[in-house]
């Protein structure tokens with residue numbers, strides 16, 4: 001049968017029953033692309049794969065969690081769902097609420113949402129409220145509202161979101177036949193790093209993989225509370241999806257790091273934009289800036305010689321690294337336009353155009 005989304009594919013691993021209505025846009029089953037250019041940079045015996053989550057129905061991995069969260073909300077008979085969002089959660093919640101015929105409310109930080117995400121949230125018809133504060137303020141409000149009123153929270157604090165998102169780890173293992181050695185991922189509110197670690201651990205318990213990857217998370221320099229061990233009151237970064245100063249799953253992210261023997265480190269906005277351009281130019285993949293944090297982290301560590309000892313004594317292609325590319329580049333067109341030189345304008349003049357091309 002045709003692919004029908006992550007719940008149908010992985011239902012025995014998910015908290016669904018025959019009474020759960022399956023609300024799906026056929027999310028998941030995203031490409032795992034071998035990056036020749038990154039493999040070459042990191043080392044001869046290394047294969048770097050890119051898990052391109054920007055190809056989910058609303059353009060980010062949030063859809064994997066939202067299909068489960070909204071299906072369960074529908075099963076529970078609630079009338080409405082609510083989330084705080086830097087953009088992608090609201091886009092996803094609004095789309096899944098639309099097919100589930102649920103009301104949806106989204107709280108977004110005023111002026112801090114990338115253009116594509118704002119368009120998505122608005123077009124699917126939720127009640128959108130811009131808050132004169134940052135993401136952390138929005139999430140605090142949503143937690144207070146859901147504690148008092150009959151409306152279901154669909155941020156990653158909702159365990160059903162984590163359940164759905166762990167399916168990306170299953171897909172990676174199913175495609176590679178093993179777990180990767182390293183798993184690189186951007187960290188914002190820290191739900192996704194939590195979900196991947198849960199997914200890998202469950203697959204190991206089931207005997208589907210024999211070892212676990214080291215989880216390497218990356219926060220933006222101006223929004224790195226976990227690395228700095230301190231809440232960041234005014235997070236700043238070009239990567240709006242990880243512009244979070246007080247991650248909800250802080251401790252779980254630390255657990256994923258420590259239990260896996262991995263790390264959580266910082267990448268600068270400059271490193272993020274450089275990886276963002278690299279992916280577009282060398283791999284033909286357009287991601288939003290937050291997504292490039294995983295690759296920026298990999299490039300930073302490769303430059304520091306981190307993988308040298310790993311590579312010694314290994315066969316070619318033996319070290320597998322997966323970088324998660326969390327969201328699509330069209331989410332944030334302003335970032336792309338700002339990052340690249342504007343095209344030159346010429347008159348309708350064949351000679352001048354030919355000269356400009358350099359022929």
Ligand SMILES: *Cc1c(COP(=O)(O)O)cnc(C)c1O
Pocket residue numbers: 060061062088089156186187188189190191192193241242288290291326327328
């Ligand atoms: C949500 C999001 C992140 C951060 O994921 P967390 O689960 O909040 O850590 C990173 N990139 C993109 C594109 C996102 O939408």
